[in-house]
Amino acid sequence: MVDPAAEGVDETVVDEPQLDADRVPTGPRRVLISLYAIFALAATARAVVQLTTQYSQAPLAYALSLFSGIVYIGATVGLVTNRSWSRPLAWAACGTELVGVIAIGIASIVDAAAFPHDTVWSKFGSGYGFIPLVLPLLGLSWLYQTRPERHQEPTGRDRHGPTSSGG
Amino acid sequence: MTVATPTTRTRPPHNRYRRCRPSRAPGGPRRGAVSDEEKDRAVFIGFTVVVVAAGLLVAGWAGLWAYRRLPTNDPLMVGAIVLEVLLLVQAVIGLVEVSGAGLVEPVTFVAYTLGVLLPLPLGFYLARIERTRWGSVSLAFTALVTAVMTLRMLQIWRTTGG
Secondary structure (H helix, E strand, O other), rough: OOOHOOOHEEEEOOOOOOOOHOOOOHHHHHHHHHHHHHHHHHHHHHHHHHHHOOOOOOHHHHHHHHHHHHHHHHHHHHHHHHOOHHHHHHHHHHHHHHHHHHHHHHHHHHHHHOOOOOOHHHHHHHOOOOHHHHHHHHHHHHHHOOOOHHOOOOOOOOOOOOOOOOO | OOOOOOHHOOOOOOOOOHHOOOOOOEEEOOOOOOOHHHHHHHHHHHHHHHHHHHHHHHHHHHHHHHOOOOOOOHHHHHHHHHHHHHHHHHHHHHHHHOOOOOOOOHHHHHHHHHHOOOHHHHHHHHHOOOOOOOHHHHHHHHHHHHHHHHHHHHHHHEEOOO
């Protein structure tokens, strides 16, 4: 197998054709995709294993794990795709995630007895290096900073003269 | 024929510390007597430690490249491929030996064994299409996840119910 990047030095600077996403920075988005995809895998796999092997022990915790997995999958799909519903989906998923991790985080500390088995969101995601708490903040800030109205000005031509957007 | 020169012998003639090792408990297993099963377990543990080290190495390397605002280069990608091959070998060893290992959570172990294969190809793919520092960040993160998941596997592997 030959790595195409090895064939030419120019490969590193060639812009591959993209859709509308060209104007918004794609790099952070791809990092977010990797983060969300892995957490979708982690939460969903965990929930499936727990629900199949020990459902009766803590149905609430495992159902929450499954729910968080679905939310992560939704966020991943919203970030990967580039359709009209992609950004609303990503907004909704990241928002749900932030609410969920804070609510479950508080609940799991206040009423530890109700959460004998950890979920991804228990104790603000301390079992996962608090990434579940940081991730929705990263996702929401990316969505906010790349919101469409901020990138309305065509980059190639300046039809309206100097842009007057204050940012 | 030549003989070993006496001056190169560094080992003391009498190792007094050898006597200080704890003696075996009465009725316990004889020291040095290792069953085949334990050997197999030790092979997997040793291999897992190698995988964790390789994962941290790739993660640190890619992280350094991200810090230097560089896209991933070919040696780094080859390193990622080597890491994935190690993971595949680990999966084969783990799946072969899981039945005889007497684990408390065999299903979780199998899920991890297969799940740990997935993050790195994603990071590899993202690093390929994203020829900026962000591709390096993606690869660094996925390699780190691989190392962490392998550590968790090691933990599950060592939790035996007898």
